[in-house]
Structure formats: C-alpha cells, structure tokens
Amino acid sequence: MSIEETIIRIIKNAKRPVVLTGAGVSKESGIPTFRDAMDGLWAQYDPQQLATPRAFAQNPKLVWDWYEYRRGLVNHAKPNAGHITLAQMEKLYPKMWIITQNVDNLHEQAGSTRIIRLHGNIAETVCYNHCRGERIPIDKADFVWDADQSTPPRCPHCGGYLRPNVVWFEENLPAKAMQDAFNVATRCDVMLVVGTSGIVSPASDLPHVALHNGAALIEINPEESALTRYMDAHLKGASGVVLPSLLGMIS
Ligand code: BV8
Ligand code: ZN
Numbered sequence: 001m002s003i004e005e006t007i008i009r010i011i012k013n014a015k016r017p018v019v020l021t022g023a024g025v026s027k028e029s030g031i032p033t034f035r036d037a038m039d040g041l042w043a044q045y046d047p048q049q050l051a052t053p054r055a056f057a058q059n060p061k062l063v064w065d066w067y068e069y070r071r072g073l074v075n076h077a078k079p080n081a082g083h084i085t086l087a088q089m090e091k092l093y094p095k096m097w098i099i100t101q102n103v104d105n106l107h108e109q110a111g112s113t114r115i116i117r118l119h120g121n122i123a124e125t126v127c128y129n130h131c132r133g134e135r136i137p138i139d140k141a142d143f144v145w146d147a148d149q150s151t152p153p154r155c156p157h158c159g160g161y162l163r164p165n166v167v168w169f170e171e172n173l174p175a176k177a178m179q180d181a182f183n184v185a186t187r188c189d190v191m192l193v194v195g196t197s198g199i200v201s202p203a204s205d206l207p208h209v210a211l212h213n214g215a216a217l218i219e220i221n222p223e224e225s226a227l228t229r230y231m232d233a234h235l236k237g238a239s240g241v242v243l244p245s246l247l248g249m250i251s
Helices: 003-012 040-044 052-057 060-076 081-092 106-109 175-187 201-212 239-250
Strands: 017-021 097-100 114-116 118-129 162-166 190-194 216-220 233-236
Touching: 003 190, 003 216, 003 233, 003 239, 017 081, 017 175, 017 201, 040 060, 052 060, 052 114, 060 162, 081 106, 081 239, 097 175, 097 216, 114 175, 175 201, 190 201, 216 239
Parallel strands: 017 097, 017 190, 097 114, 190 216, 216 233
Antiparallel strands: 118 162
C-alpha cells in the first residue's frame, strides 16, 4: 500500500480525530499570518511585540488601533475551502474537535461547532481591569469610541480601558480552553496539524500530547514547521487545496 493510501486509510478509519489549526488556514481568506509581514502602517511592527500586556500598557492607543485594523481584515474575510471542508468533516466524524489558535471566527462561519478557542476572539471586547470578571465580553452597544480619540474606548462599568478579548503573549490561556484542549488531544487517535508554524506554546505542546497517547500526526502546510519532524506524514500544500482533496478521498 502506498504512503498516500496509508494516510487516507488512517484518516478514514479515525474515530476521534482532532484538528489543530493556526493562522495558515485563514491565509487564503486574506488574513495575514503572524509570519507574514503586515502591510502599510503595521509593516513596521512585530506582532509578537504588539500582542503583549506590556505593549498595551506602554501605548494602549497603538495596540487598540492595531486590533481595529485586524478586526477590519477579519470582518471582510470569508471562510475558505479549508474551513468549509473541516466543517463538512465534522459531520463525518461525530467525535471530531477543532482546536484553533486563531482569533478570527472563520471556523464558526464555515459551520464548525465543536471548536476549542485557545487564544480568544478578536471580535470581542473586554475590560482591561476585568471589572465584570475574567474575559466577560462587553457589548459594542455599551461603549462609544471614535478613531480620533487618543485612547482605547472606556469601560462603561469602571471607566478603565477596554481591550480585545485575545490572549496576549505572557498571558495565561483560559483554563477551560486549556483543559478541553489537553483532554481531546489525549484521547484523539489522529491529529491533523494544519497551518501552524508550531512555535507558540502551549498550543505547540498539543501534538506531543497526542503523539504520546498513540495518535497518528499528519501535518498540512506548504512549508515545514517546528513540528514536522514529529509527524507521521507532512502533506505539503495549502490547506484550502489539500483538505478538500483529502475529503474527496475519505468520503
Ligand atoms: C503562556 C492571540 C504562561 C493574540 C496569540 C519567553 C518569554 C515569555 C514567554 C515565553 C517565552 N518563551 C515561550 C514563551 C511562551 C509564549 C510563546 O510561546 N512564545 C513564543 C513566541 C516562543 N506563549 C505565551 O506567552 C502563551 N502564554 O505561555 O502563559 C506564561 C505566563 C507568563 C510568562 C510566560 C509564560 C500565550 C500565547 C498566545 C499568544 N497569542 N494570539 C493575537 O492574535 O494578537 S499567538 C498568535 O501567534 C496566534 O494565535 C498563533 O498562535 C501564533 C502564530 O502562530 P501560527 O498560527 O502558527 O501562525 P504563524 O504565522 O506562526 O505560521 C503560519 C503557518 O501557516 C506557517 O507554518 C505557514 O507555512 C503556514 N501557511 C501559510 N499559508 C498556508 C499555511 N498553511 C496552510 N495553508 C496555507 N495556505
Ligand atoms: Zn471595567
């Protein structure tokens, strides 16, 4: 049996597949990955320097504006064939979960329902002081903000700054998301690792958890990543191309 046939058989026979997605799955929807240089004003900044509590403390307006720019990209983005295929796969596998590092909502828009969000949701806004409790979204209707003002919008409850509901570097991930992700990674029999450079932890630990528990690891990425050497197979290509062809072969 060829390697391809073996891979197809492994995925076809999976009972509890898990898909770990990174920024690469949203690239074909027009959302730059963290590795991509961003354009215009933002090209001069390193995302890893902006997505931190320190950056927000030092320059709240700059960080808020950066997220407003990215929210604009996300609002105009549509799910691509990769997101849509994963939503179709969820119907074939009743125990399938997606664990995503992405902060866009393209998996939900494509119709996926079993999603574990590790790094939050850029569309949501929370109080920087957590005055309503940890990461409780504040409704857009409850605050006003105009792009010219020199600060982020103010919390309607405590007057502190508002911030995007994303997990910054050096912030802990939401405990429930972490627990759920490690649970499904421990129990899965196949993990598809799609569109991630595998650099950011603890997300990048999850394939090791799956491997340690006997799962087959299959990567879908046009490039090699920090995880490629642990993979049983690396399907080289864009997720919007590879995933639909994979679905064609397993269904
Ligand atoms: C934590 C939300 C405990 C925000 C994100 C030293 C000092 C301090 C901390 C650390 C340190 N060393 C390590 C750490 C831990 C740190 C970390 O991992 N740092 C990295 C940089 C080494 N992690 C954390 O801080 C986490 N918290 O550990 O808490 C703690 C507490 C205090 C102090 C220390 C630790 C929090 C991590 C979450 C950060 N937030 N996002 C926002 O979006 O603004 S991470 C963000 O970057 C994304 O969510 C994603 O996770 C990551 C980007 O990675 P990818 O998704 O993989 O995207 P990337 O661009 O890298 O790669 C894209 C891939 O797609 C490429 O491989 C490319 O080839 C491929 N591709 C391209 N096109 C396609 C494609 N694939 C398929 N199809 C295509 N068409
Ligand atoms: Zn508040």
